[in-house]
Amino acid sequence: MARDRFTGVGLGLRRPHLEQVAGMEGHGVPFWETCPENVVGDGGRAHRLACAILDRDPVLTHGLAMSVGGYDPWDEEYLQGLEQFLLRTGTPWHSEHLCFTSVDANCLHELFPLPFTREAARHTISRARELQARLPVPLLLENITYYAGLGEPDMDEADFIAAVLEGADVGWLLDVNNVYVNALNFGFDPKEWLSRMPLDRVAQMHIAGHKKFGGLTVDTHGADVIDPVIELMQWTLARLGRPVPVLLERDNHIPSLDALLAERERIQRAYDQVLASTEAGHA
Amino acid sequence: MPDSRPDPRPDSRPDTRTLRLQRAMASLVLDRDEAVLEADAGRAARRHGLSAADQQAFRAQGEALMTYRELARMSLLEPLESMFPVLKALLEEAGDWDACVQQFLDARAVRSGHYRDIAPAFLGWLVASAWGQDRWPFLLELAHAEMLEVLVARFPDGEPVPGLHAEPQPGDLLVLDPATRIVSYSHAVHRATEASPHPETRPTHLIAFRQADGEAQLLDLTPATSAFLVRAQETVLGEAAVSLGFDGLAPLLPLLHDLHRDGAIAGFQSPT
Numbered sequence: 001m002a003r004d005r006f007t008g009v010g011l012g013l014r015r016p017h018l019e020q021v022a023g024m025e026g027h028g029v030p031f032w033e034t035c036p037e038n039v040v041g042d043g044g045r046a047h048r049l050a051c052a053i054l055d056r057d058p059v060l061t062h063g064l065a066m067s068v069g070g071y072d073p074w075d076e077e078y079l080q081g082l083e084q085f086l087l088r089t090g091t092p093w094h095s096e097h098l099c100f101t102s103v104d105a106n107c108l109h110e111l112f113p114l115p116f117t118r119e120a121a122r123h124t125i126s127r128a129r130e131l132q133a134r135l136p137v138p139l140l141l142e143n144i145t146y147y148a149g150l151g152e153p154d155m156d157e158a159d160f161i162a163a164v165l166e167g168a169d170v171g172w173l174l175d176v177n178n179v180y181v182n183a184l185n186f187g188f189d190p191k192e193w194l195s196r197m198p199l200d201r202v203a204q205m206h207i208a209g210h211k212k213f214g215g216l217t218v219d220t221h222g223a224d225v226i227d228p229v230i231e232l233m234q235w236t237l238a239r240l241g242r243p244v245p246v247l248l249e250r251d252n253h254i255p256s257l258d259a260l261l262a263e264r265e266r267i268q269r270a271y272d273q274v275l276a277s278t279e280a281g282h283a
Numbered sequence: 284m285p286d287s288r289p290d291p292r293p294d295s296r297p298d299t300r301t302l303r304l305q306r307a308m309a310s311l312v313l314d315r316d317e318a319v320l321e322a323d324a325g326r327a328a329r330r331h332g333l334s335a336a337d338q339q340a341f342r343a344q345g346e347a348l349m350t351y352r353e354l355a356r357m358s359l360l361e362p363l364e365s366m367f368p369v370l371k372a373l374l375e376e377a378g379d380w381d382a383c384v385q386q387f388l389d390a391r392a393v394r395s396g397h398y399r400d401i402a403p404a405f406l407g408w409l410v411a412s413a414w415g416q417d418r419w420p421f422l423l424e425l426a427h428a429e430m431l432e433v434l435v436a437r438f439p440d441g442e443p444v445p446g447l448h449a450e451p452q453p454g455d456l457l458v459l460d461p462a463t464r465i466v467s468y469s470h471a472v473h474r475a476t477e478a479s480p481h482p483e484t485r486p487t488h489l490i491a492f493r494q495a496d497g498e499a500q501l502l503d504l505t506p507a508t509s510a511f512l513v514r515a516q517e518t519v520l521g522e523a524a525v526s527l528g529f530d531g532l533a534p535l536l537p538l539l540h541d542l543h544r545d546g547a548i549a550g551f552q553s554p555t
C-alpha cells in the first residue's frame with residue numbers, strides 16, 4: 001500500500017529551502033508535507049522548484065483554509081485544482097483543520113475554534129462527510145490549538161473532537177503539540193486527555209514548537225520542539241503500537257535547512273527509540 | 284486576482300447559533316472599535332443576537348478572545364506590510380496607515396483562501412473604494428507598481444503557445460509571454476522608496492516580465508516603444524512600427540531580440 005511508504009519523521013516543505021532541497025537527492029527526509037493552497041494556481045520559480053520536489057519525493061498534503069466547520073460554500077475552482085493536485089502527488093490522504101476559517105465568504109486566515117456544542121458537531125460532521133465525498137483520498141481532521149472557547153459549551157474539547165471524528169468517520173491527524181499547548185492553557189493532563197480519545201483513528205501526527213506570551217502559550221511553530229512534547233509523541237506512539245508518520249512543523253523563525261534537518265534527526269531518534277521498545281515488548 | 288468563491292445571499296445560510304457564534308468571532312477580530320471590545324467582549328456576541336450565556340462566555344474569556352484579534356490581524360496585515368512598504372511609509376508619514384487598513388478590513392474584501400491573494404484584494408479594494416486618491420493622486424499607481432513584479436513572478440505557468448518563431452518579420456504579430464505586463468503610469472512610482480515615497484509626476488512606461496530562471500525583471504520603455512509593443516500584438520510589426528513614426532521595423536529589431544531572449548516575448552507568428 002502507498003501509505004506504508006509513510007513512516008518516520010517528515011518535514012514541512014518551506015519556501016526558503018526549496019532551492020536547496022530541489023538540488024539534494026540524499027536529504028534523508030522520508031516525506032514532505034505541503035499546503036496545497038500555496039501550490040495550486042501559483043506559478044514562477046518557487047512553484048517550479050516545489051513541483052519538482054513534490055514529483056520526486058513522497059508527499060503528504062495539509063490544507064489551511066477549507067473552513068470545514070464553517071458555513072461558506074466550497075470554493076469549487078479550488079476543489080477541482082485540489083483534486084488534481086492530490087492525485088499528482090500520490091498522497092495517501094489529505095488533512096484539514098477541525099476549525100472554521102471564513103464567515104460570510106470573508107476569509108480570516110486564522111484557525112478559529114468551533115463551539116463545543118452538539119449543533120456544531122452535527123454541522124461539522126455533515127460538512128466533513130460532504131468534503132470527504134469530494135476528495136479522491138481519505139480525509140483526516142487535525143485538532144487545533146485554541147485560546148478561548150466559542151460560546152457556552154455543551155461538552156469539552158475531547159468529546160467534541162471524538163464526536164466529529166466518529167460521526168464523520170474520518171481519520172485523525174493528531175497534533176501532540178496542540179494537545180500539550182491546550183493542556184497548558186486550560187490546565188489538564190495531556191495523557192489523560194489522549195486516553196479518552198479514539199486513538200485507532202490516528203493516521204498521522206504533527207509535532208512543533210510553541211512559545212509563552214504572558215499567561216498564554218501560543219502554538220507559534222517558531223521554535224525547537226521541547227522535550228515534554230517529544231515525550232508526549234513517544235507516549236502516544238507506544239500507545240498506538242504502530243509507526244504512524246510524524247511531521248515536524250516549522251512556519252516561523254525558519255532556520256537553515258541544515259538546522260532543521262538536525263532537529264528532524266533528533267525527533268527521528270526519539271521516534272525510532274520508542275518503536276524499537278514497542279517491538280521488543282511485542283517480541 | 285479574480286476570486287472564484289461564490290458570495291451567496293446571507294439568507295442562503297441557516298440562522299444557527301453556531302453561525303452566529305462564528306459571526307461574533309469575526310466581528311471581534313475585524314471590527315474597528317477595539318477599545319469597546321476590550322472593555323466588553325460580550326458586545327460582539329450581543330451584536331449577533333446570542334444568548335446571555337454566550338455573551339457571558341465571551342465576557343469571561345475577553346483577554347483570550349482578543350488574542351485571536353491580534354493573531355488574525357497579523358495574518359491579514361503582514362502581506363500588506365511586506366507587499367506595499369512604500370505605500371505604508373507614505374501613509375504612516377501622514378498618520379493614515381492604520382485608518383486605511385481598518386477601512387480595508389471593514390470592507391470585508393478578503394474573499395480568497397489563498398494567502399497570496401490578500402495583497403491583490405487590498406489593491407482591488409483601493410480601486411473600488413478610491414480611498415485616499417483625492418489626497419494622493421498617485422496612490423493606485425504606487426500600489427500597483429509595488430505589486431507588479433510579484434504578480435509577474437508568480438503568474439501561473441501555462442502551456443507554451445504553439446506555432447511561434449523566434450525571428451521577427453515585418454508581416455508577423457508579436458506574442459508576449461502570458462506573464463508579461465506593459466504598464467503606463469502618470470508618475471515615476473517605480474522610483475519611489477520608503478525614504479522618499481512621493482513619486483515625481485512624469486509619464487512612465489514599463490515592461491515587467493519573467494526571465495527564464497523565473498525571476499521578474501522590470502525595464503523602462505520609451506512612450507513609442509511601449510505603444511509599439513502594445514500595438515504589435517494586433518497590427519503586424521512593420522505597420523505598427525511605421526504608424527508610430529519608426530523608420531520601418533529595423534530600429535526595433537534589437538529590442539525585439541533582447542525581449543525574446545530574456546523571456547518577455549514568447550515569439551512571433553504570422554496572422555491567421
